[in-house]
Amino acid sequence: MKRSELxxxxxxxxLAERGMRGxxxxxxxxxxxxxxxSTSNLARTRAALLELTLSRLTELEIHALGPAYTTARNGTLGAQAGMADTVAEGLHIQIRDRRRALARYELALEATRRPELREIYDAAGSRFRDPAVALLAAQGSRDPVRxxxxLVAFSEGLMFDAIVGAGGTPTFEELRQAVEDFLAGMLGRPSRGP
Structure with missing residues (x-):
């Protein structure tokens, strides 16, 4: 492992254990x-340390999402149910790694106070939003960007509730059904139901 990765x-x-102050x-x-x-030799300032951390976090999330991310990025799904499965799989993976999710929430909050971090955070976010646009365009959305x-906001809400809310951790099937219901309403199509 490279020192920058360590x-x-x-x-x-x-960040997950102690928050931003820690x-x-x-x-x-x-x-x-x-x-x-050693850390200050690699990342001289706090801003540099946060940028390094956010870049690595994005890399780890893309790697963890693996096939779900690749499928989404390529927009290669034929049916709404397949899209619901892919999105639910991504959510399920993200929810299982509580450490990464908590760190991302800490960085998201810090990005609201640091314009230089906000720029990097937004660029990282586009790596997840752009595939959603491609998938929704393939599903026939009349406004895939909106x-x-x-969809991203809905997914973020599901993850936030599962990780810091009182709702408990949803199963893959509960996530799939929630995403399918959301897509059905957004795209004006019936859901398969439970």
Whole structure:
């Protein structure tokens, strides 16, 4: 593992465990077992550390989503049910890795206060929104850009509730049904039902 990956992976864990206040260069060095000053040699400023962490987090999420991400990016689904399965699979993967999700929420909140991080966060987000546009266009959406924003917001809400809400962790089937119902309403088509 490259040192930059070790630093970023450790920062992700610290964000999930301690929040934004617990993420310091010194804390990363200690948690990663690195000599003092190693993290600041790699990422001189706090902004640089946050950028490195967000880039790595995006890379890890794309890797974890694997086939679901590739299918979505290529817009290669024929039926609404197939799209619901693909989106639900992605949600299920994201929900299972609570550490990554909590770190992403911390970074999202910090991006509202740091314009330089906001730019990187938005660019990372487009790597997930753009495939949703392609999938919805393939489904015949009359406004795939608007519908993609709505699908992403809906998906984010499901993940947030599962990770920090009181609703518990949904099963894959519950996620698939929720996504299918949402798509049916958005695209004006019937849902398969439970």
């Amino acid at each position: 630093v970023a992976d450790t920062a992700i864990t610290l 993420l310091t260069h010194r804390a990363v060095d200690e948690a990663a077992g690195l000599p003092p000053g 519908h993609a924003r709505q």
